[in-house]
């Protein structure tokens with residue numbers, strides 16, 4: 001129940017899934033400390049979870065902070081906190097540039113936010129607290145999940161690589177791995193709440209185990225996920241090609257609930273540029289992994305990230321990327337234009353390319369990847385697809401279609417035949433693909449539906465949110481849990 005005196009909060013998130021996930025933890029922490037989500041207008045506490053990777057990240061942040069300053073003039077009780085990667089990087093500079101900010105906290109101490117807000121209020125002075133390494137593994141913190149059917153599960157944070165375009169290692173630190181028993185206990189707890197899909201999350205997910213000296217730990221973890229009753233879909237993001245080993249392919253192929261999908265960042269098809277990026281695999285090795293994945297899992301869909309216009313990239317280098325893309329036949333590609341990130345080695349490289357050159361290559365690449373995705377999707381017409389119905393999967397008024405994700409993570413819109421009870425988010429629909437676009441499939445025939453524990457969990461959550469008592473509402477369930485969140489899309493924003 002919401003009391004009228006509780007202070008409200010809002011978390012504004014920029015950047016990658018790691019941040020989306022951290023924001024869920026921030027919400028969980030704030031609710032645990034008695035704050036309530038804001039319903040309208042400006043909250044009493046506004047938290048920015050920032051990103052240092054995206055272009056213009058700092059301009060965007062200071063623009064937002066500037067707008068809030070006006071509100072603070074009117075409401076001096078408004079508290080503003082800035083966390084995340086940009087806070088880790090800029091620290092006191094944030095208070096210098098925006099002295100009306102109350103709290104600055106880093107990526108390693110998000111658990112301190114409620115205490116820092118309290119301290120800032122009590123001492124009437126800004127609090128800046130940045131730690132150099134992790135105090136508690138972030139998954140030990142309460143999390144407020146937005147999805148009833150899917151959740152992220154952090155298995156590691158940090159990265160031991162040193163890609164020259166990436167700020168993550170200096171901001172998130174060396175890789176830290178969670179113990180397998182703890183991860184599996186968290187997944188089981190999530191499944192008990194109705195979650196049927198989990199995404200194992202790590203900056204470099206497949207080097208999992210490096211900290212406790214077990215090279216086979218990631219494959220073992222996948223297999224262990226296969227033993228969890230009720231868990232229907234397991235995904236992971238993002239693996240690094242240099243560390244991608246055959247035991248992982250075998251585990252994927254032999255564990256039925258590990259989905260036939262692999263999101264593995266290529267970044268460039270040019271071996272020379274990969275070397276400049278300090279990424280230790282070469283395009284041959286990358287394509288070799290794809291061949292082995294497809295041999296073991298013929299229906300596997302492979303997606304990737306690419307950077308266009310890295311400093312010194314020549315037309316020949318770019319054509320190498322086009323060549324590898326043609327050969328790799330990605331189901332989806334997240335294409336980024338290189339832009340300088342202050343603090344990264346690549347930012348000081350000579351031969352930064354003019355924007356017009358990058359733009360022109362980007363457009364050429366985009367046309368190619370879209371064409372390939374379209375062809376790959378069209379090849380699926382006539383096949384049956386199993387769709388996990390998504391939260392935003394409400395029936396579209398015009399088309400009567402709902403949406404969800406296939407086993408391969410493709411976005412699928414499907415028609416619910418008239419007279420059928422519509423599925424709930426988290427239920428599973430089977431249908432036959434009738435049409436395809438570059439980014440989605442349409443499945444308008446052969447509809448059938450299976451109700452799941454995730455759909456039941458959605459019913460319970462709906463009943464709880466309208467304060468309507470539900471017979472199936474179990475005692476002790478709250479919206480704040482020890483665990484993680486869920487979203488459908490693969491890593492559109494991460495950097496690996």
Ligand code: SF4
Pocket residue numbers: 159160161162163166167168169203204240495496
């Ligand atoms: S791009 Fe990924 S693998 Fe490379 S340094 Fe950044 S986080 Fe690590």
